[in-house]
Amino acid sequence: MRAHKLHDWHLGHCLAALLCAMLSFVACAQEVITIVAADAPQLALSRNALRTMFSMRLNKWPDGSNMTVYVLPDNDPTHVMFCKEVLDVFPHQLRQVWDRLVFSGTGQAPREVASEEEMLARMATTPGAIGYIRRKKLDERVRGLELR
Amino acid sequence: MSGYVGSNFAEPRRMRRLCARIGWAFCLAAGPAQALEFFDGDVQLHGFASQAAIRSNHNNNFLGPSSRETSLRFTELGLNVAARLGPRLNLAAQVVSRSAGADAHGALRVDFALADLNLQDTETSRLGLRAGRVKIPYGFYNSTRDIAFTRPGVVLPQSIYPERVRAFSDTLDGLAPYARLSAGEAELLFEAALGKPRLDDRETTVTFIGNGVRGRFEGDTAAIGRVMLQEQRGTWRLAYSQAQLRGDYRQGERDPLLKGRVKLHLSLLSAELNLEPWSFTAEHVFGYAGNTGLGIFRPDDGLPFEGAYLQGAWRAGPRWQWFLRYDSYYQDRNDRDGTWLASHTPLPSHAAYARDRTLGVRFDVSPSFMLRAEYHRVNGTAWLPVLDNADSGRPPQRDWDMFMLLGSLRF
Numbered sequence: 155m156r157a158h159k160l161h162d163w164h165l166g167h168c169l170a171a172l173l174c175a176m177l178s179f180v181a182c183a184q185e186v187i188t189i190v191a192a193d194a195p196q197l198a199l200s201r202n203a204l205r206t207m208f209s210m211r212l213n214k215w216p217d218g219s220n221m222t223v224y225v226l227p228d229n230d231p232t233h234v235m236f237c238k239e240v241l242d243v244f245p246h247q248l249r250q251v252w253d254r255l256v257f258s259g260t261g262q263a264p265r266e267v268a269s270e271e272e273m274l275a276r277m278a279t280t281p282g283a284i285g286y287i288r289r290k291k292l293d294e295r296v297r298g299l300e301l302r
Numbered sequence: 303m304s305g306y307v308g309s310n311f312a313e314p315r316r317m318r319r320l321c322a323r324i325g326w327a328f329c330l331a332a333g334p335a336q337a338l339e340f341f342d343g344d345v346q347l348h349g350f351a352s353q354a355a356i357r358s359n360h361n362n363n364f365l366g367p368s369s370r371e372t373s374l375r376f377t378e379l380g381l382n383v384a385a386r387l388g389p390r391l392n393l394a395a396q397v398v399s400r401s402a403g404a405d406a407h408g409a410l411r412v413d414f415a416l417a418d419l420n421l422q423d424t425e426t427s428r429l430g431l432r433a434g435r436v437k438i439p440y441g442f443y444n445s446t447r448d449i450a451f452t453r454p455g456v457v458l459p460q461s462i463y464p465e466r467v468r469a470f471s472d473t474l475d476g477l478a479p480y481a482r483l484s485a486g487e488a489e490l491l492f493e494a495a496l497g498k499p500r501l502d503d504r505e506t507t508v509t510f511i512g513n514g515v516r517g518r519f520e521g522d523t524a525a526i527g528r529v530m531l532q533e534q535r536g537t538w539r540l541a542y543s544q545a546q547l548r549g550d551y552r553q554g555e556r557d558p559l560l561k562g563r564v565k566l567h568l569s570l571l572s573a574e575l576n577l578e579p580w581s582f583t584a585e586h587v588f589g590y591a592g593n594t595g596l597g598i599f600r601p602d603d604g605l606p607f608e609g610a611y612l613q614g615a616w617r618a619g620p621r622w623q624w625f626l627r628y629d630s631y632y633q634d635r636n637d638r639d640g641t642w643l644a645s646h647t648p649l650p651s652h653a654a655y656a657r658d659r660t661l662g663v664r665f666d667v668s669p670s671f672m673l674r675a676e677y678h679r680v681n682g683t684a685w686l687p688v689l690d691n692a693d694s695g696r697p698p699q700r701d702w703d704m705f706m707l708l709g710s711l712r713f
Binding site: 205213243 | 342535
């Protein structure tokens with residue numbers, strides 16, 4: 155009887171853990187958001203435009219000012235999530251695109267930051283910066299960009 | 303570079319070793335995949351370093367004396383800087399030291415050095431002009447052919463990107479306009495390059511004229527254009543490249559040849575399909591290589607060549623990638639089996655073609671360091687470098703095997 159109870163208890167825990175994992179996965183799917191500085195002009199971007207920007211094939215904002223793209227390292231979970239959920243590309247595809255630009259002299263790679271804290275700091279201090287972050291890390295220095 | 307061959311070997315070797323040490327040390331010091339950034343990121347410094355080990359059999363040497371010993375004579379080192387000077391102007395330059403068998407001995411050269419003026423840059427269109435020394439935009443891989451991380455193997459498919467005439471397709475000094483048009487998820491990219499090609503390596507001269515040649519080539523004019531249509535997420539891309547390159551022959555001392563010209567015409571179709579974890583790439587070239595005005599010892603001649611490859615790759619996980627490739631090349635598409643070649647020249651019939659079946663694997667140790675291993679089963683010798691096989695005294699055989707290893711760092 156006791157053994158049976160223990161079994162139920164384990165099963166309950168497993169189910170709860172599974173449910174949590176599923177919920178967190180769903181939450182993750184919407185968790186990463188594209189950001190710009192808080193004082194940047196209001197702008198609704200399409201997913202296509204965003205992809206062109208992060209592929210470094212568009213380096214200017216509509217007003218003609220410089221755009222500066224920031225990314226996290228290739229194997230950072232937030233970067234992987236951003237690539238898959240927001241851009242709908244694989245991180246290794248983006249790296250290929252950047253390598254082709256850099257090593258043929260036809261473009262620059264995005265600037266790489268080590269952490270989301272550094273991402274936030276750079277957004278606030280670099281004019282025309284664009285990056286991404288987990289939604290829960292948003293603060294008053296940056297503004298989230300919803301896609302149209 | 304040509305001056306090094308057959309003259310003073312000691313100096314370039316010392317230089318090569320020095321460059322290798324500096325390059326590796328620099329890359330190791332730089333640590334992870336991150337570029338070095340200055341002036342708040344407006345200036346970026348990137349680099350790469352690759353070393354291969356090649357072993358083959360049956361007297362068939364590829365990039366060094368690989369049939370007699372494990373050849374380590376395939377080393378690529380490079381450092382590049384890109385600077386953003388304003389919303390419209392960018393500068394970029396790259397120096398490369400490349401050792402590749404008997405031809406390239408690691409001398410430092412400027413791979414590209416250009417100013418990029420951007421005239422228009424919006425969500426739907428882009429237009430600009432690059433000037434200086436630019437890479438030739440040919441096919442999917444030519445403009446980054448020395449960077450192992452961007453290649454689909456230890457070496458590129460030799461039918462389309464041969465080591466033998468690489469100078470013809472490497473860089474040129476001139477102008478390079480570019481444009482992008484975007485509509486929905488489709489992008490149309492256009493790049494062209496016009497100017498004077500760098501045409502000074504020994505292997506290219508020997509391939510066109512023959513071993514023992516006393517003079518050298520000098521680039522005359524080159525015009526290359528590439529149109530690429532691609533799906534923005536990279537699911538597929540299609541490209542068409544067209545190139546016309548001309549060079550002048552400059553006589554050497556007591557040269558039996560006259561001042562003449564060589565030319566190369568190429569039409570290349572490229573296609574890629576990415577269905578993760580699978581990806582398929584194919585390219586097909588039709589070309590013509592010829593010479594005129596070299597005199598009676600080298601009568602006017604031309605060959606219509608053809609090459610194609612199909613590669614299927616499978617990403618087995620975030621770090622592993624396997625591929626299979628079939629690559630074929632015919633130096634004269636009217637004489638695919640080499641019958642005419644064997645009956646009219648001292649060369650064997652298998653010098654007219656090369657069919658290469660390759661199995662390869664790539665392992666990413668970290669985002670900045672990768673390893674590759676490759677096995678080639680080759681039938682024919684058409685793309686074997688002439689200089690690597692000139693001194694052995696034993697002719698290359700028709701059927702041969704090659705095993706290659708490569709380690710590559712980039713930051």
